[in-house]
Amino acid sequence: xxxxxxxxxxxxxxxxxxxxxxxxxxxxxxxxxxxxxxxxxxxxxxxxxxxxxxxxxxxxxxxxxxxxxxxxxxxxxxxxxxxxxxxxxxxxxxxxxxxxxxxxxxxxxxxxxxxxxxxxxxxxxxxxxxxxxxxxxxxxxxxxxxxxxxxxxxxxxxxxxxxxxxxxxxxxxxxxxxxxxxxxxxxxxxxxxxxxxxxxxxxxxxxxxxxxxxxxxxxxxxxxxxxxxxxxxxxxxxxxxxxxxxxxxxxxxxxxxxxxxxxxxxxxxxxxxxxxxxxxxxxxxxxxxxxxxxxxxxxxxxxxxxxxxxxxxxxxxxxxxxxxxxxxxxxxxxxxxxxxxxxxxxxxxxxxxxxxxxxxxxxxxxxxxxxxxxxxxxxxxxxxxxxxxxxxxxxxxxxxxxxxxxxxxxxxxxxxxxxxxxxxxxxxxxxxxxxxxxxxxxxxxxxxxxxxxxxxxxxxxxxxxxxxxxxxxxxxxxxxxxxxxxxxxxxxxxxxxxxxxxxxxxxxxxxxxxxxxxxxxxxxxxxxxxxxxxxxxxxxxxxxxxxxxxxxxxxxxxxxxxxxxxxxxxxxxxxxxxxxxxxxxxxxxxxxxxxxxxxxxxxxxxxxxxxxxxxxxxxxxxxxxxxxxxxxxxxxxxxxxxxxxxxxxxxxxxxxxxxxxxxxxxxxxxxxxxxxxxxxxxxxxxxxxxxxxxxxxxxxxxxxxxxxxxxxxxxxxxxxxxxxxxxxxxxxxxxxxxxxxxxxxxxxxxxxxxxxxxxxxxxxxxxxxxxxxxxxxxxxxxxxxxxxxxxxxxxxxxxxxxxxxxxxxxxxxxxxxxxxxxxxxxxxxxxxxxxxxxxxxx
Numbered sequence: 048x049x050x051x052x053x054x055x056x057x058x059x060x061x062x063x064x065x066x067x068x069x070x071x072x073x074x075x076x077x078x079x080x081x082x083x084x085x086x087x088x089x090x091x092x093x094x095x096x097x098x099x100x101x102x103x104x105x106x107x108x109x110x111x112x113x114x115x116x117x118x119x120x121x122x123x124x125x126x127x128x129x130x131x132x133x134x135x136x137x138x139x140x141x142x143x144x145x146x147x148x149x150x151x152x153x154x155x156x157x158x159x160x161x162x163x164x165x166x167x168x169x170x171x172x173x174x175x176x177x178x179x180x181x182x183x184x185x186x187x188x189x190x191x192x193x194x195x196x197x198x199x200x201x202x203x204x205x206x207x208x209x210x211x212x213x214x215x216x217x218x219x220x221x222x223x224x225x226x227x228x229x230x231x232x233x234x235x236x237x238x239x240x241x242x243x244x245x246x247x248x249x250x251x252x253x254x255x256x257x258x259x260x261x262x263x264x265x266x267x268x269x270x271x272x273x274x275x276x277x278x279x280x281x282x283x284x285x286x287x288x289x290x291x292x293x294x295x296x297x298x299x300x301x302x303x304x305x306x307x308x309x310x311x312x313x314x315x316x317x318x319x320x321x322x323x324x325x326x327x328x329x330x331x332x333x334x335x336x337x338x339x340x341x342x343x344x345x346x347x348x349x350x351x352x353x354x355x356x357x358x359x360x361x362x363x364x365x366x367x368x369x370x371x372x373x374x375x376x377x378x379x380x381x382x383x384x385x386x387x388x389x390x391x392x393x394x395x396x397x398x399x400x401x402x403x404x405x406x407x408x409x410x411x412x413x414x415x416x417x418x419x420x421x422x423x424x425x426x427x428x429x430x431x432x433x434x435x436x437x438x439x440x441x442x443x444x445x446x447x448x449x450x451x452x453x454x455x456x457x458x459x460x461x462x463x464x465x466x467x468x469x470x471x472x473x474x475x476x477x478x479x480x481x482x483x484x485x486x487x488x489x490x491x492x493x494x495x496x497x498x499x500x501x502x503x504x505x506x507x508x509x510x511x512x513x514x515x516x517x518x519x520x521x522x523x524x525x526x527x528x529x530x531x532x533x534x535x536x537x538x539x540x541x542x543x544x545x546x547x548x549x550x551x552x553x554x555x556x557x558x559x560x561x562x563x564x565x566x567x568x569x570x571x572x573x574x575x576x577x578x579x580x581x582x583x584x585x586x587x588x589x590x591x592x593x594x595x596x597x598x599x600x601x602x603x604x605x606x607x608x609x610x611x612x613x614x615x616x617x618x619x620x621x622x623x624x625x626x627x628x629x630x631x632x633x634x635x636x637x638x639x640x641x642x643x644x645x646x647x648x649x650x651x652x653x654x655x656x657x658x659x660x661x662x663x664x665x666x667x668x669x670x671x672x673x674x675x676x677x678x679x680x681x682x683x684x685x686x687x688x689x690x691x692x693x694x695x696x697x698x699x700x701x702x703x704x705x706x707x708x709x710x711x712x713x714x715x716x717x718x719x720x721x722x723x724x725x726x727x728x729x730x731x732x733x734x735x736x737x738x739x740x741x742x743x744x745x746x747x748x749x750x751x752x753x754x755x756x757x758x759x760x761x762x763x764x765x766x767x768x769x770x771x772x773x774x775x776x777x778x779x780x781x782x783x784x785x786x787x788x789x790x791x792x793x794x795x796x797x798x799x800x801x802x803x804x805x806x807x808x809x810x811x812x813x814x815x816x817x818x819x820x821x822x823x824x825x826x827x828x829x830x831x832x833x834x835x836x837x838x839x840x841x842x843x844x845x846x847x848x849x850x851x852x853x854x855x856x857x858x859x860x861x862x863x864x865x866x867x868x869x870x871x872x873x874x875x876x877x878x879x880x881x882x883x884x885x886x887x888x889x
Contacts, residue, residue: 059123059575060096062494064089066130081133084167088126091174095119098187103463111184119177120553121572126170128597128618133163135643215374216250223254223344223365228261232338238345238353241367243540244410247346248319250367254344255317262341263312264288269319269478271539273559273580275605276329278627280305283333298329305333313339320478320539321347324355331356369407376402378409382416382519397430404437410538417519418457451544457518458544467495468511469520472537473549473557474578474602474623480524480534483512485649488671488693492621492646493600505713528860529831549576555600567595576600614638619645626652633658634676640665652676657697663688685709692733698740707731715739729757736763820851829855830880833862848872856880 070085102108102116181187226237239247252267259265266286270279280301284291289308318330327345334343345356350364357363370378379402380390390398405411415433422429436456461469468490475481487508490496498507515521516532520541525534537545549555555576558564567574577598600621601611610633613622619642624634633656639645640660646668650657657678663669664684672685673695681696686705693714696702702717707727714736715728728734737758758764823832832855848863854874861878863886875884 059120059127060092060099061497063123063127063130064092064096065494066127066134067092070130070133078163081163081167084171087171088167088174091178092123095174095177095181098181100463102186103466112186115177115180115184115186117553117572118180122173122177124573124575124597126173129166129170131618131644133166136163215370215377216246216253219250219365219367220253220257223250224258226363226365227254227258227342227344232340234334234336234338234341234343236334236343236345236357236363238347238356238364239367240347240350240353240364242408243348244408244538245367245369246409247348247367249409251317251319251344251346255315259315262315264309265315267317267319270321270326270330271477272320272322273477274326276326277301278605280333281627302329302332306335309333309341310335310337312341314341315344316342317344317346318356319346321345321352321356322349324352327352327356370409370412371407372402375405375407375412378412379405379416382413383420391425393427394425394430397427397434401430401434401437404434410540413519414454414457417517418460421460421514421518451540454520454541454544457520458548461518461520462514464495464497465511465514467493467554469515470545470549470552470554471495471600472521473542473545473555474576474600475537476580476604477539477542478536479604480536481521482534483509483532486535487512489600489621489623489647492670528833528862530860573597577602579603580605610635612638614641616642617644621647622649623647624650624652636660639663642666643668645669647671649673650676731758732760734758734761737761738763738765816848820848823855824851824853827855828857830857831860832858833860834864854878859883861885 067085067089071082071089075082099116099119102112108116223237223239227235229235239251241247255265255267264287266283268279268283268286276298280298283305284301287305287308289304314334316334318327321327321330334341345353347353347356350366353364354361369375376390376398379398380388384390401415402412405415415437419430419433433456437452458466458469471486471490471493472481474489487496487505490508490511491504496504496508496511498504512521512535513532516523516535521535521537523532523534524536525532527533546555546557549557553570553572553575555578556567556570556574557578557580558567559580567577574595575597577595577600579602595611596615596617598616599618600623601613601616601619602621602623602625603611604625613619613636616622622639622642622645626634634650634652635658636648636650637658637660639648640663643665645666647670649671650673652675657674657676659674659678659680659682661680661682662684663682664687667689669688670690671693672688672691673693674681674697675695676697678697678700680700681703683703683705685691685694686703686708688709688711690711691709692711694706694709694712694717695714696717698718701719702724704721704724706712706715706717706720707724707730710731711733712731713733715731715734716736716738718740720739725739728737819834823829848868849872851872851874854877856877857880858878859880860883861875861881862883868886871886875881
């Protein structure tokens with residue numbers, strides 16, 4: 048049976064060819080035989096890569112071609128590991144002049160040089176064998192059967208923000224609200240049931256947002272297929288602001304606290320994505336019957352679960368229907384052509400057929416529309432090609448398999464460089480809010496981001512992310528004030544497709560329990576990337592042994608008292624631990640000093656404890672170190688890491704002395720940095736993001752002012768100073784974009800390129816308001832202005848805002864709360880670019 052092509056092979060091949068090119072560089076010119084073999088391998092693999100790229104574009108492969116592709120993929124991984132070992136033995140890829148000569152002498156003494164040459168011969172033989180198989184299987188014949196950051200398509204943002212008006216849920220929303228807003232005082236549970244992709248969560252969220260203010264407390268919680276009930280209930284505790292108890296955090300204890308909290312309140316709770324009755328049996332225990340009109344909304348794909356949750360009251364079950372033809376057409380055209388634009392006449396006929404095959408499913412419509420929107424040309428041939436690729440059954444029988452076939456079509460039309468980036472999202476759990484910055488840095492650490500002509504890797508990765516958003520393969524989850532998507536989510540049907548492709552192509556292995564780990568041991572191929580999801584336990588982790596030694600990315604989500612043997616992960620590049628709400632966990636990272644290839648380390652375990660090694664100077668490739676939790680100590684030699692570009696340290700303990708020596712830093716977050724280091728930070732000319740939290744002492748204010756003046760490339764600056772006699776003024780935030788600083792006086796003369804200004808304060812003096820108004824007038828490039836003071840301005844101070852006679856005319860978003868205004872200031876009428884206005888008038 049033929050199999051669909053995925054891009055895992057290219058994700059393995061590209062980094063290998065890059066490292067072979069490095070071996071051919073001047074750093075290794077003394078190793079003549081190694082360079083010669085590297086040149087041969089590079090040529091052979093480049094020829095294979097050209098064929099693989101053609102195979103990637105095929106919808107299906109015959110078994111022989113698939114087998115050859117899989118063999119080349121695994122061979123590429125092993126070759127890259129071998130090259131990494133060479134480079135480590137040779138002193139690293141960034142050896143300085145003279146160092147290689149000394150290293151070669153040392154290698155000759157230890158007879159390592161001959162061993163490396165012999166190993167290169169073995170790699171050459173492997174490449175020749177792969178090429179012979181290519182000829183024998185006639186793989187080639189099977190085929191004939193200046194950069195800038197891409198922006199998120201504004202049409203797509205409109206769909207997600209205004210989905211109620213665009214996908215025809217006004218009627219269902221009105222009906223559901225009438226069910227929930229009746230006079231019944233008894234607790235009422237309403238269930239929304241329907242196929243995945245119909246918009247159940249969207250409908251529930253719209254209703255939740257519109258009627259939520261009528262209740263004393265409210266919460267929206269996603270359950271998913273494999274819920275960790277302890278963490279789920281703890282999350283609900285946080286949402287409802289329930290104080291944690293010193294008692295044990297067993298499920299029954301958390302339920303008791305939640306139930307007690309809700310007993311005296313009128314509440315609205317949405318239980319989203321419920322899959323089985325057992326999960327509901329636990330969740331329902333927290334909802335007391337107090338006769339005050341409380342409401343619960345459940346969304347599920349399973350009708351029996353919906354009926355069970357509603358206590359067999361069929362009249363409380365709302366069955367989602369597909370979109371009607373008119374709504375389907377509106378949703379599709381708004382995505383492809385923009386709001387208010389109709390479909391061109393030459394495409395109307397094929398549009399009707401595409402919509403018919405989408406069967407009124409919003410997820411299918413948005414996905415296919417986003418695919419067509421990514422092509423600037425509106426050719427009939429392209430549209431007909433997409434139409435012919437769609438299955439014929441989904442309109443009459445919308446099964447999960449048919450829905451996946453539509454999503455797979457969009458996947459197959461992805462550019463080759465984006466495919467492994469999308470697959471990498473398989474590392475994350477269902478319903479996870481994935482931060483863009485984390486994802487981009489993980490892509491970079493894995494070698495999945497390529498750039499040319501001197502472009503910035505992070506900016507290129509951001510473009511990759513935005514392109515996946517534009518194609519609706521991932522969904523925006525949280526947006527910054529300036530309109531950038533900062534967090535994304537993956538629809539569970541898309542995640543299911545991603546995980547299945549990862550398994551098929553040995554890109555990522557996912558384990559939920561011991562059985563899942565056992566299956567990995569029986570796999571034909573080595574585990575390359577491993578994700579342990581929230582329901583794994585300590586017994587599962589103890590199965591991680593030497594068979595996992597080839598793992599390149601390891602992520603663990605959920606509580607555990609056991610850290611896997613990290614010293615086994617010789618080729619690890621990405622290491623992530625996310626343990627929410629755990630108190631007793633100790634994350635043992637003392638072995639990471641041996642992980643020579645490690646490039647990205649993130650540990651988020653607050654309030655758990657983290658044990659770091661005493662020394663980490665061997666991590667010469669480490670680029671990101673992000674620790675949030677109770678680290679017992681910070682290795683003092685992190686200041687010696689040559690490639691460290693992002694350093695995020697916890698509140699305690701104090702950072703080591705000498706951070707200003709890390710010349711490669713692009714982002715730094717830390718507490719209680721010394722005055723000496725503050726002065727030295729001005730030499731870090733690569734810094735783009737700086738956040739400092741400190742007790743201001745004498746001399747630090749001057750040092751900070753001097754520092755700001757030196758960091759010309761800075762894009763984000765935030766200095767949080769605890770109250771002291773030396774610094775008692777309000778906090779100010781400025782961005783470019785975005786640049787946040789704390790003193791607004793005089794900024795207009797020097798920071799005229801600012802695009803976003805955010806101001807907040809308490810008991811603001813009139814002279815500060817004067818400085819604010821004066822500064823705003825000089826920020827001619829300002830696009831986003833946020834001023835919030837919670838009503839602390841006096842009426843006299845607020846009158847100063849009327850005096851702004853020459854406002855920045857490019858302002859797009861204006862947010863003013865806390866001002867005691869009698870009328871709307873006249874200058875707001877001059878803002879011809881304004882698209883969002885929030886203010887209060889007395």
